Amino acid sequence: MNGSKTRILIVEDEKIIGLDIKRTLERIGYEVVNIVKSGESAIDLAGELKPDLVMMDIMLSGGISGIDAAEAIRRKFDIPVIYLTGLTDEETFDKAKITQPFGYLPKPFDQKGLHSAIEMGLYKHKIESLLKQKTIELEEEKKKTDSLLMNILPAGIVKELKLNGSVKPRLFESITIMFANFHNFITLIQKYEPVKVIGQLNEIYHQFDMIVEYSGLEKMKTIGNTYIICGGLPIESDDHALKIIEVALKMTEYVQRLNSKNNHEWQLRIGINSGQVVAGVVGTHKFTYDVWGNTVNIASRMENSCEPGKINITRTTYELVNDIYDCQYRGKLNAKGMGEIDMFFVNGLK
Amino acid sequence: MQQSPRILIAEDESVIAIDLAKTLEKLSYKVIGSSRNGKDVIKKAGVLKPDLILMDILLDGKINGIQAAEEIMNTFDIPVIYLTAYADPATLEKAKLTEPFGYILKPFDERTLHTSIEMALYKHEINKKLKERTEELKIEKEKSELLLQNILPIPIIKELKEMGIIKPFDYESVTILFTDFEGFTQLATSMPPGELVAELNELFKNFDMIIHKYGLEKIKTIGDSYMIGGGFPIETEDHAVSIVKAAIDMLEIVKERNSNSKYEWKMRAGAHSGNIVAGVVGKIKYSYDVWGNTVNLASKMERLSMPGKINITAATYELIKNEFDCEYRGNVEILGNETIEMYFVNGYKSSKIKSKKEVVPASA
Numbered sequence: 001m002n003g004s005k006t007r008i009l010i011v012e013d014e015k016i017i018g019l020d021i022k023r024t025l026e027r028i029g030y031e032v033v034n035i036v037k038s039g040e041s042a043i044d045l046a047g048e049l050k051p052d053l054v055m056m057d058i059m060l061s062g063g064i065s066g067i068d069a070a071e072a073i074r075r076k077f078d079i080p081v082i083y084l085t086g087l088t089d090e091e092t093f094d095k096a097k098i099t100q101p102f103g104y105l106p107k108p109f110d111q112k113g114l115h116s117a118i119e120m121g122l123y124k125h126k127i128e129s130l131l132k133q134k135t136i137e138l139e140e141e142k143k144k145t146d147s148l149l150m151n152i153l154p155a156g157i158v159k160e161l162k163l164n165g166s167v168k169p170r171l172f173e174s175i176t177i178m179f180a181n182f183h184n185f186i187t188l189i190q191k192y193e194p195v196k197v198i199g200q201l202n203e204i205y206h207q208f209d210m211i212v213e214y215s216g217l218e219k220m221k222t223i224g225n226t227y228i229i230c231g232g233l234p235i236e237s238d239d240h241a242l243k244i245i246e247v248a249l250k251m252t253e254y255v256q257r258l259n260s261k262n263n264h265e266w267q268l269r270i271g272i273n274s275g276q277v278v279a280g281v282v283g284t285h286k287f288t289y290d291v292w293g294n295t296v297n298i299a300s301r302m303e304n305s306c307e308p309g310k311i312n313i314t315r316t317t318y319e320l321v322n323d324i325y326d327c328q329y330r331g332k333l334n335a336k337g338m339g340e341i342d343m344f345f346v347n348g349l350k
Numbered sequence: 351m352q353q354s355p356r357i358l359i360a361e362d363e364s365v366i367a368i369d370l371a372k373t374l375e376k377l378s379y380k381v382i383g384s385s386r387n388g389k390d391v392i393k394k395a396g397v398l399k400p401d402l403i404l405m406d407i408l409l410d411g412k413i414n415g416i417q418a419a420e421e422i423m424n425t426f427d428i429p430v431i432y433l434t435a436y437a438d439p440a441t442l443e444k445a446k447l448t449e450p451f452g453y454i455l456k457p458f459d460e461r462t463l464h465t466s467i468e469m470a471l472y473k474h475e476i477n478k479k480l481k482e483r484t485e486e487l488k489i490e491k492e493k494s495e496l497l498l499q500n501i502l503p504i505p506i507i508k509e510l511k512e513m514g515i516i517k518p519f520d521y522e523s524v525t526i527l528f529t530d531f532e533g534f535t536q537l538a539t540s541m542p543p544g545e546l547v548a549e550l551n552e553l554f555k556n557f558d559m560i561i562h563k564y565g566l567e568k569i570k571t572i573g574d575s576y577m578i579g580g581g582f583p584i585e586t587e588d589h590a591v592s593i594v595k596a597a598i599d600m601l602e603i604v605k606e607r608n609s610n611s612k613y614e615w616k617m618r619a620g621a622h623s624g625n626i627v628a629g630v631v632g633k634i635k636y637s638y639d640v641w642g643n644t645v646n647l648a649s650k651m652e653r654l655s656m657p658g659k660i661n662i663t664a665a666t667y668e669l670i671k672n673e674f675d676c677e678y679r680g681n682v683e684i685l686g687n688e689t690i691e692m693y694f695v696n697g698y699k700s701s702k703i704k705s706k707k708e709v710v711p712a713s714a
Contacts, residue, residue: 116465120465120469124476127477127480131476131479131480137487138487138490141487141494142490144494145490145494145497148494148498148501151501151634151635151636152497152500152501168544169544169546170543171543185641186642186643189641189643194518194520194627194641195517195518195519195520195627195629197627197641198518198627198631198641199518201641202518202631202632205631205632205633206632206633209632209634209635210633213633219632219634219635220635221570221637222631222635222637222639223570223572223639224641225641278538278546278547280543280547280551282550282551282554282571283551283554283558283568283571284554284558284559285500285561285568286500286568286569286570286571288570288571290571290572290573292534292538292547292573292574294538294539296573
């Protein structure tokens with residue numbers, strides 16, 4: 001006990017017994033906050049007085065039963081209830097058990113029995129509340145762990161990691177990868193307050209994230225002012241190129257709207273390529289899910305060879321999307337270190 | 351409880367022991383043994399693993415009930431209820447210290463015995479659960495903290511927890527280093543995916559340890575490229591020196607790896623020092639990142655480096671020249687008509703304890 005007396009509410013319809021309990025409780029050193037006769041007023045007073053414990057006669061004359069009142073008090077106010085049972089009718093006893101009381105006290109009771117029943121009831125309530133609280137905290141912490149893990153790895157990979165304890169590197173035959181880059185970023189940082197520019201970049205990334213989240217594609221990472229997403233991994237799909245183009249168009253439109261509305265000058269270049277990659281998890285600190293292969297390098301070069309506001313794709317991607325998207329052939333253009341590559345701009349839906 | 355709880359009796363007076371056993375059986379507990387000697391009780395507790403022990407404080411032999419109870423609770427985590435004929439305060443006080451699960455004063459009645467046992471079993475069970483839950487919670491908290499550290503630098507996590515928000519921040523003087531492997535794509539296509547990722551993972555894991563050793567910040571890996579920084583989020587004076595030290599160690603790791611592996615990794619490194627903005631961006635897969643010309647220039651230094659070499663700008667050179675031997679590469683063209691002065695770091699100055707010269711022969 002924390003110095004102050006334990007406060008007890010008595011629910012007993014027989015006045016003499018009620019007073020007797022009160023006297024005994026006070027002799028032990030408890031405070032009796034009130035004696036009530038009905039289940040209804042027991043619920044009301046429990047809410048109003050917030051006692052530490054309720055002593056409840058199971059058999060109350062008229063109105064709701066002691067069992068129903070106890071159930072309501074426990075549920076609404078989380079106050080422990082100890083039953084006073086004058087009868088040993090088994091059916092009532094079983095019913096009382098369902099309400100998970102914190103103790104039973106058969107009548108007639110003695111002071112010692114009353115004392116230990118109350119102490120045990122309070123102890124049970126305290127420790128069970130503590131256990132409940134720890135369980136809730138644990139659930140919350142597990143959710144936190146999950147969401148952090150999801151911030152690092154794709155959902156499918158998190159699942160594999162949990163199931164097998166490790167992630168197996170894999171070759172994906174056909175995926176699409178997109179590099180989106182604000183190519184005038186350094187100019188913006190030099191022209192305006194850098195911290196503010198980063199703040200705006202963060203807002204744009206949030207918007208991009210929402211577009212990507214909605215599409216079901218995988219955000220790989222951002223590298224400074226470059227935003228990278230993948231389609232067709234870690235779960236293989238047939239429409240990865242189409243989905244990437246759809247997202248690329250949405251991003252381009254968003255940046256255009258932003259620029260016209262706020263007089264911004266964000267120049268977004270998007271490069272896309274399709275092909276095979278190896279994907280896996282590397283590192284101990286800041287471990288990450290990543291992709292490797294020439295497909296990735298070419299996608300990056302496609303972004304380099306793009307023009308602001310445009311979406312530049314390779315022939316491989318073009319073959320996968322040209323039924324649905326209107327594309328414009330740009331010719332064989334030089335991609336740094338890769339020789340000449342066929343390039344196409346995506347204009348929009350056919 | 352589906353099965354009746356199994357109880358061990360420790361009592362030196364056999365009449366009482368028998369009476370107790372009878373009462374317990376009547377209450378539908380299972381008496382699995384009885385003992386009159388302290389040493390024997392401990393042994394039996396370990397062998398029989400009862401759910402509960404009723405322990406007389408006075409026992410035969412050198413070990414009394416309190417000592418036996420203490421040993422049993424510590425070693426086997428079995429709850430003990432004391433049976434005591436007398437209420438000698440000193441003994442009770444001593445008994446209390448062992449945190450028993452109850453006392454029963456002799457002569458006992460059936461009802462007291464019953465409630466005391468139920469209470470003891472309940473207390474033991476729920477305390478066990480509480481302990482387990484607390485332990486699980488601790489483990490889970492450590493897990494989530496480690497994951498958070500996988501996303502954000504520790505000082506940034508602290509800021510996030512204290513302020514609830516992380517603002518981008520200007521740093522006047524930091525050093526950024528990039529490394530990558532020349533010819534990686536060709537090497538990658540010649541390797542099975544599992545082996546490729548395992549090789550990279552092995553190298554990066556070692557790099558991670560080096561970074562940790564020098565108190566530097568790993569920013570991220572980008573494919574085969576490893577990106578680190580020094581001088582932020584906590585500002586330091588010696589960021590350039592630490593970065594170069596780390597780069598030397600990393601090249602050393604690669605050299606070692608190459609000597610016992612069928613693959614040859616040709617790592618090049620490049621660094622530059624200057625100002626950056628650092629902050630956290632994104633909603634999903636948010637990350638801590640750096641921006642500014644310093645970053646771009648560092649990346650360029652890496653591309654203009656050579657296998658086994660650390661290529662630095664004049665800005666970094668000025669910060670490390672007292673500690674390292676460097677070789678001037680001249681004014682090299684980087685973009686159109688822009689030029690920049692570059693240096694190769696050859697190693698620690700010969701006066702320094704560590705003396706490492708050429709790390710890997712430059713064979714591009």
